[in-house]
Amino acid sequence: MIRLEQVSKLYRTERIETVALHNVNLTIEEGELVSIMGPSGCGKSTLLHLMGLLDEPSQGEVEIDGETIDRRRRSDRELARLRNERVGFIFQQFHLIPDLSVADNVEIPLLYRKLSGKERRSLALAALDRVGLSSRTRHFPTQLSGGQQQRVAIARALAQNAKVILADEPVASLDPESSATVLESLRVAAAAGVAVIASLHQVHLATHYADRIIALRGGAVLQDAPTATFDPPAFAQIYDRTGERQVARSG
Ligand SMILES: Nc1ncnc2c1ncn2[C@@H]1O[C@H](COP(=O)(O)OP(=O)(O)OP(=O)(O)O)[C@@H](O)[C@H]1O
């Protein structure tokens, strides 16, 4: 579903050049729930942004659902269409529109499709049901808990029939109970065949919910294996030291 080949990402600011990702090779299949782990600055958000076509690699190739993403050959409009059709995003800070009801928020990506109002509503309600929010469809985002708001975002991705859901620290600002419900909803999405990639900091949540863990360090893949193969020493190694790698730019 997602393939990254020899992907590198450099950020340049003034005289500092940061290698945010370095020669990353990955394939993630549909139905997988993958946890991206690693210390602050190791490249988790950068990786999710590249997978979600929010940013472009400095080198290498990103492929989503069989389509190679090459910005030189694709217009911004075409990239926006690909994002809208294939990718759902869940961010740490809930990205819902406060003036719209829960159901209306879920319908947003469907507005770009040739559907009747009735069809849109029925897709939105079905998706909200799958994340356990049938009783909240007429509420407004501020009337929901943080975990419920995250589940609305997951419902929005399910309604749009996203092939890929990318979640950047989706439970970082949630209590344990809400975190569990959000991760259960991500599992629902994976069970429906979506490739789900979430950055998580909590080892116990990754162990419990993810099929596979990709650990980054200094922008490179340190470990990439089924969750069951990770033991406490392996997790300790992931968080060994900061993942930043900076080199002074010559010239
Ligand atoms: N827009 C940017 N401009 C310059 N450097 C950047 C930019 N975004 C990220 N970086 C650098 O790239 C590296 C990777 O950053 P990234 O945000 O991907 O890390 P992260 O693993 O998501 O960290 P955290 O756990 O703190 O969210 C860091 O060294 C960061 O300082």
Ligand SMILES: [Mg+2]
């Ligand atoms: Mg981040």
